Amino acid sequence: MASTDLRDRRPLSPHLQVYRPNLTMMMSILHRITGAALYFALLLGIWWLVALASGPEYFTFVNGIFGSWFGLLILFGATYALFHHMMGGIRHLIWDTGRAFAIPAAEHMAWMSLALAAGLTVLVFVAGWLAA
Amino acid sequence: MGRGFQTPLRRARGSGSAHEGTSHFLAQRVTAVFSILLAAFVMVLAVLLAGSDYETARAVAGNPFVAAGLLAAAATFVYHMMIGMQVIIEDYVHGALARPLLLAANVLFCGLVFILSALAIAKIAFGA
Numbered sequence: 001m002a003s004t005d006l007r008d009r010r011p012l013s014p015h016l017q018v019y020r021p022n023l024t025m026m027m028s029i030l031h032r033i034t035g036a037a038l039y040f041a042l043l044l045g046i047w048w049l050v051a052l053a054s055g056p057e058y059f060t061f062v063n064g065i066f067g068s069w070f071g072l073l074i075l076f077g078a079t080y081a082l083f084h085h086m087m088g089g090i091r092h093l094i095w096d097t098g099r100a101f102a103i104p105a106a107e108h109m110a111w112m113s114l115a116l117a118a119g120l121t122v123l124v125f126v127a128g129w130l131a132a
Numbered sequence: 133m134g135r136g137f138q139t140p141l142r143r144a145r146g147s148g149s150a151h152e153g154t155s156h157f158l159a160q161r162v163t164a165v166f167s168i169l170l171a172a173f174v175m176v177l178a179v180l181l182a183g184s185d186y187e188t189a190r191a192v193a194g195n196p197f198v199a200a201g202l203l204a205a206a207a208t209f210v211y212h213m214m215i216g217m218q219v220i221i222e223d224y225v226h227g228a229l230a231r232p233l234l235l236a237a238n239v240l241f242c243g244l245v246f247i248l249s250a251l252a253i254a255k256i257a258f259g260a
Contacts, residue, residue, distance in 0.1 A: 035213070036217070036220060038213065043245070045174070045249075046248055049193075050248065050252045052189055052190060052193055052252070053251075053252040053253075053256050056187075059186045082171060086167075086171060092164075093164065093165070096161065124178070128178065128182035128183075131179055131180060132184075
């Protein structure tokens, strides 16, 4: 059918490969990637709740996995993803009010959110280490 | 070609906007704001309970206010991630079969995750 041919040969608008990567573009991509990662990282929290509901033996077992170097590495990554996505979300909420659309302001907020996300992640782990 | 007998208006009806885009946008923002507060609560709780034994963790999480906060967090996070993943699927998956299947799988997965977390929190709170 002619209409199918036309659909196959339809001209495409330029996609990712024609753009030079820049900061706000990478932050936009990372916002979606961290969001998708948190979709599955929430299972870690649910697993901990299920373990706590199941009884002391299973709780100790799960706590052991979370406390191992591998478990802590995963938790560190998940915590960073959470704070990265949270800071990115706050940037979006600021943009929703019509503010900070100029490139210098947007890039300033991008650097701020990277620094805050890293800082808050380290803060949580240092505080957790001190509390433990 | 039954469609040849339809008027252009009849063919266009139902193919346009569902008029629900704004509610999706608002739900995304409202759950985002509550997620900030509830994620802060969960992080504080995680720090306080880091390395604690079963009895302590159970007592703290079983406090009605803490359990209510955890349930609110589970509901808010799951709803936020469900509508977020819906947008990702709508952006990248265009197959006539894959798209509705993945959209449905997203709802199913999020529903099951919420039920599991709600049951676990209820069991912790009611002390069974």
